[in-house]
Amino acid sequence: MNEVISTLIAGVLGLALGIVGVIAFRLSQARSSKLPQVDEPVLPEGAAAVLSVIGRAFVILDDVDGVVRANPASYAYGLVRGHTLVHNELLSLVRQVRADGVIAESQYELQRSTLGAGQLIVHVRVAPLGDEYILLLADDRTEITRTEAMRNDFVANVSHELKTPVGAIGLLAEAITEAADDPKAVRRFSTRMDKESRRLAALVQDIIELSRLQASDAIVQGQEVNIDSVVAEAVDRSHLIAEEKGITITVGGHLEEPILGDADLLMTAIRNLIDNAIRYSPEHTTVGVGIRQRDGYAQISVTDQGPGISPEEQERVFERFYRVDSARSRQTGGTGLGLSIVKHVLANHGGEVSLWSQPGHGSTFTLRLPLADEEPATSNALAGQTMKERTIEASASDREGGRR
Missing domain, CATH: 3.30.450.20 (PAS domain)
Incomplete structure (x- = not known):
């Protein structure tokens, strides 16, 4: 009997709650119908x-x-x-x-x-x-504005750098004319003119090389490159200036696996590092070139016994026309573009260049390039980039590179 009464009471309560819910819903609908309707923004025809x-x-x-x-x-x-x-x-x-x-x-x-x-x-x-x-x-317009600024800066720097040897050649030619009756003076002036003309030719060549590297078709299709052969050719082309200072170039290690890239550009980058090391090394010292494979990369290191570079300067040595010692760089014949070319060559090949240096203890520049038959984890992102994107990255990361 008690169970029947409990069931009836539960049913009545359920019915009451249902009626209350229905009434609340109807009141809510009535209240909502009285609120103002907010229309979606209506755009002029065709604007969307x-x-x-x-x-x-x-x-x-x-x-x-x-x-x-x-x-x-x-x-x-x-x-x-x-x-x-x-x-x-x-x-x-x-x-x-x-x-x-x-x-x-x-x-x-x-x-x-x-x-x-x-x-x-x-x-x-x-x-x-x-x-x-x-x-x-x-x-x-961020990238466009930065590119225009870099271009203007580059033109200004090139104009300044070209003006020095061109002006010197003009003055020397005038001096030779005035000293026509003095064979010793003519020889002295003509020697200096030859030095300035070679410096001018090197600067123009570096400018052409850097411009070619920044073009989107710098490397149309990579081919297998033997690093040992590239290093051997770079060393051979640097022997003349090394002999002038009594500097020995030693090469250690070898690499059997090829890399994909442009052999001429890679040779230019390695030769620039070797030439740079020779220019800043004391006479009768040694420049070392090391080759090895590590973690799926080819590594080429160039070590000199020069004065070294301070930590503050190391961040800027790859900038165009930047020199740690401007007077000494001009004296040694540096164009100010060598290390910038190295950086762009490595960027175009999906690699990188790093520097270790300590004042008084020389410098070591190391190139890292992915091997042709390897897929290093850090190179996967680079593999998806176009050549132009890698070149732009290299340009944006420096303030437009140069040699020490």
Whole structure:
């Protein structure tokens, strides 16, 4: 009997709760129907289709500067966070266009985030969109601007470097003419002229070589290269300047596995390192060249007994035209481009160049190149890059390289 009563009571309670739930749902619907309806932003006809294929970051703002629509690129650039346009410079331009209705454009250098990590150079165009909205278009000009700056810097440096030997040759030619009756003076001036002309020829050749390396087709198709043969040729081409200073070049080790690349470019890079070592080594010393395989890479090291390089200077020796000792470099005939060429050759081959040096204890430059039949973990990402991307990376990482 008690069980029957309990069951009836539970049924009544369940029914009551169900009725209460239905009443609450109906009241909620009635209350919702009285709220104002908020429409989605209505863009002018055809605007959405155009924006979807425009290929630039875009942001649409309402009359209170709220972001009503933005594409993923605008978030990736850090222009928009949530429903807010982040940068005050852009907000000021938007308000100016809203006030006068005239299309405006400008270029800004902005931070990608509030943490200040990374700079972004954007060209912005702001225009009214219909009667209610403002359209902001942004184009990333960071890489273009940096490339133009590097090009201008390079042209200025080249002009300065060419002016010195060209001016010296002109003065020496004039001196020879005036000293025509003095054979000793003529020989002295002609010797100096020959030195300056060779320096000018080397500089022009290095400029041509560096320009070729920065072209997107620097290495169209890599071929198997025997490192031992490349090193032997580089050493052979450096024997003349080594003999002039009584310097011995010793080669140790060998590598049977080939690498993929351009033999001429690799020979140029290794020869530049050897020439650099000879120029900065004291007379009657030794320059060592080591070859070995390690962790799926070919390693070629060039060691000198020169004055060494301080830690502060080591970060800059690969910059174009940078010299640790400018006076000494000019005296030895350095062009200021040798180490930059080395860096670009290695970048184009998916490798790297590193430096160990200590003042008073010489320097060692080491080239690391992936072997043809190996797949080192660190080279997988490089394998997916185009030649142009690797060259741009090398350019962006330095402030435009050079020799000590």
